Amino acid sequence: MSGLVADNLTCIKQDRVLFDQLSFSLLPGELVYLRGPNGAGKTSLLRILTGLSQPESGQVLFHSEPLNSVYRDYSTQLVYLGHKAGLNGGLTALENLTFWLAQSQLLVSTSRLYEVLELLGLVGLEDVAVRYLSAGQQRRVALARLWLKPSVYWLLDEPFTALDTSGIALLEDTFNNHVRNGGAIMCTSHQPLSERAGPLRCMDLEYRF
């Protein structure tokens, strides 16, 4: 099957089964909204889908192949944003993004970088160390990666955290466009997504004791 497939995933943390024999797919053209209370296992599931951690049992397939055998190809088509902004506080927005682009072996022109910073309302702040930016501004720097790396699969852990209403609207519009252009998104959020984000499929993880 094309796309990303979770095949019978079981995850155990601290002797607690977070989820058991969980199977689903994430296909191009889909937005999946992953819901669940604190501690249900949403981050754990996203990390397994990125290949950053391993399930107790089961596997993740990418275009029908086990993730570890196609990881290089998968990683070129993936943006994963964790619930922390994942920025170096001592570096500016420009420096953080330039470093990330180099690590990801992506070539992006300076003018494109400025375009994205402008879209995100960060122009004028590009030379400020990110530790001095507000929480919402730091989130916007982290999100800039979505515009800088052409990729199909977006796995996003609480990307709306700290965003103001205009930031939420921008991100929801971007989700809608991405999916209409064949992108695939799985996203967690403790606030419901609005209709602006486009059609979505909800997936619920219960808290298991």
Ligand SMILES: Nc1ncnc2c1ncn2[C@@H]1O[C@H](COP(=O)(O)OP(=O)(O)OP(=O)(O)O)[C@@H](O)[C@H]1O
């Ligand atoms: N590396 C780890 N080592 C031990 N326990 C972990 C680890 N990662 C997660 N856990 C535990 O697994 C459970 C699920 O955590 P996870 O972060 O996946 O939940 P979540 O649904 O994303 O929660 P939240 O909504 O609070 O972000 C928690 O009880 C957490 O303490």
